[in-house]
Amino acid sequence: MPTQIVQGDLLQQEVDVIVNAWNRNIIPWWLLLPQGVSGAIKSKAGYAPFRELATFGPIPLGHAVFTTAGKLPFRGIIHVAGINMLWRASEFSIRQSVQNAIRIAKEKQFQSIAFPILGSGSGGFRQDKALSIMEDELQSLATSLDVTLVEYQKN
Numbered sequence: 001m002p003t004q005i006v007q008g009d010l011l012q013q014e015v016d017v018i019v020n021a022w023n024r025n026i027i028p029w030w031l032l033l034p035q036g037v038s039g040a041i042k043s044k045a046g047y048a049p050f051r052e053l054a055t056f057g058p059i060p061l062g063h064a065v066f067t068t069a070g071k072l073p074f075r076g077i078i079h080v081a082g083i084n085m086l087w088r089a090s091e092f093s094i095r096q097s098v099q100n101a102i103r104i105a106k107e108k109q110f111q112s113i114a115f116p117i118l119g120s121g122s123g124g125f126r127q128d129k130a131l132s133i134m135e136d137e138l139q140s141l142a143t144s145l146d147v148t149l150v151e152y153q154k155n
Contacts, residue, residue: 016110036121045070062096089119
């Protein structure tokens with residue numbers, strides 16, 4: 001299925017699984033004040049996905065892990081380590097995050113996935129450039145998943 005780009009709220013998408021733009025999971029989640037996507041997920045999903053995420057320990061840059069969705073209506077959340085220890089995204093971290101999120105979604109046999117624009121919030125990457133990298137990576141993966149890229153827009 002083709003990739004679609006929408007403006008809106010990641011948490012309002014009708015998909016099986018969403019992607020959380022996370023960090024390397026070095027600092028305990030309860031010491032952080034999640035912003036952006038992670039902050040929205042934490043406020044609506046509750047603490048359960050983040051407690052589960054903590055059990056994975058450090059996540060290599062660009063890798064991904066799967067947790068339950070807590071109180072959210074999805075079948076799960078894929079957390080990608082899209083920013084380095086200096087809280088910056090790179091083309092490498094964005095591409096690897098897309099690859100690993102898609103890999104997990106396929107392994108779990110999901111049909112649809114929604115991504116925020118990785119690296120464009122706390123990661124300091126320009127949104128248009130991050131979106132272009134994500135589209136390019138998804139095209140090279142030629143996935144059959146229904147993929148939605150969500151450009152955040154406040155309601």
